[in-house]
Amino acid sequence: MTAMLAARAHKGSDALHLHTIAVPDPGPQDVLVKVASAGLAPGMMTLLAQGAFRHLPTTLGHEAAGTVAAVGSEAAGVGVGTRVRVHPNLNCRACEYCRSDRDMMCPQQAMIGHAAFGDVPMPLYDRYHDGGLAEYIRVPHWLVDTLPDSVSFDVGAKIHDLANAIRALKRADLPLGATLVVTAATGTMGTATIKLARHFGVSRLILVGRSAERLDAVRPLSGDVHTDVVALDELPPNWAEEGGLTRALRALVPQGADAVLDFVPEGPATSQALAALATGGSLVHMGANRSPLPFPMSAVMVNCWRIVGTRACTRTDVREVITLLARGALGAEELITHRYPLAGANEAVAALQNRTEPIWMAVVNP
Known part of the structure; x- marks a missing residue:
C-alpha cells in the first residue's frame, strides 16, 4: 500500500482535514505501525489554536495502537506482526530528567501527533510529528510497547491516559x-x-x-x-x-x-x-x-x-499499566464509550469539545 487516509491539521484552520497522503517510509531505526485504534483528546485542538504545533500541515493523534507492518534494518526488539501501542513522548533520552524517570520534563519534550513544548531544537519532533489519526504511523523503534493479546487495541490506544492517571x-x-x-x-x-x-x-x-x-x-x-x-x-x-x-x-x-x-x-x-x-x-x-x-x-x-x-506520564507508568492489564488486575474496556471511523474524526472532536453527551474515552478506528 502506497497511499493512506489521514486526518491533518492545517495552518490557520481549527478543523481536521481528511487527505490521502503517502504511507511514510520507515528509516533504519523506524517501525511502521498499521493503526487499529487511535485515541482522541480535546486538548489537541486547544493546542492547535494556541500555535503549539511547530509543523503544519501535520497528522494529529498522539495515542495509537496497532500491528507492526514494517521494521527498519537497525530497529530492535519488535518484529512484523507484533501487536503494539505507541508511546507518544519524544525526548532526548540522555538528560538528567530522562535518566531519572522524569522524561516529561526533558527540554526536548514533545509528543507525536501533538505539540512541542519548548523552544530548543527538537530533531525527533521534526521527523516524527505526524500522529496516529491515519491508517499508518511511523515511529522510532524504542517508542513501541508490546501489547498483550488480552488487551484490545482500543484500550491499548488509551494506555497513555491510564498512565497519566498513575x-x-x-x-x-x-x-x-x-x-x-x-x-x-x-x-x-x-x-x-x-x-x-x-x-x-x-x-x-x-x-x-x-x-x-x-x-x-x-x-x-x-x-x-x-x-x-x-x-x-x-x-x-x-x-x-x-x-x-x-x-x-x-x-x-x-x-x-x-x-x-x-x-x-x-x-x-x-x-x-x-x-x-x-x-x-x-x-x-x-x-x-x-x-x-x-x-x-x-x-x-x-x-x-x-x-x-504534572503534565504527562513516563515509560515506567506505562509499563505498570500494561502489567495491571496483562494480569487482569485492571479492566479498562468499559471506559471506551465512543468509537468513530477515521472519516468521522471531525464529528468525534466536536463531540469531545461540546460535551453534550457523556464521553469517558473516545477512539478512532481507521
Missing part, C-alpha cells in the same frame, strides 16, 4: 486508606483515576463534576471503594463566588481530604477543592487551569499544603 496518583503521595477528591471526574482523566484508585490504597473517593446524572453513571467504576459525589449543578447558584464547593466537600469530610487530583480546565473549582484539604494534604493538578488561586501563599504555608503540577 503518574498523578503517585505524585499525590497518598497514605494508606486515603480519602481522595477527584475533580472533573466524568471525563477521560477522571474516569481513569477512579478505576486506578484502589491500586493506591484509596478507601474513600469523592467525585466532583458538573452533572449529578453523569456522576451517578461513573460511580460504579470505583468498585468496592466507598464513593460520594458532589455535583456542581446541585450547589447554590452562587457557589463559585461564595465557596460552595469547599463547604460541600467539608460537609462530607470535616477533617479535610488527604489529596485532590484536579483535572478542571478552568474556573474556581480548583481553588475551592484545595481549600478542602486536610493539613498536610496534596493537590495534584493536570487540568491546565489558567484561573489564579484567590488566596495568599500564607494559607498554603499555614496548612502545609502541597501543590504539585
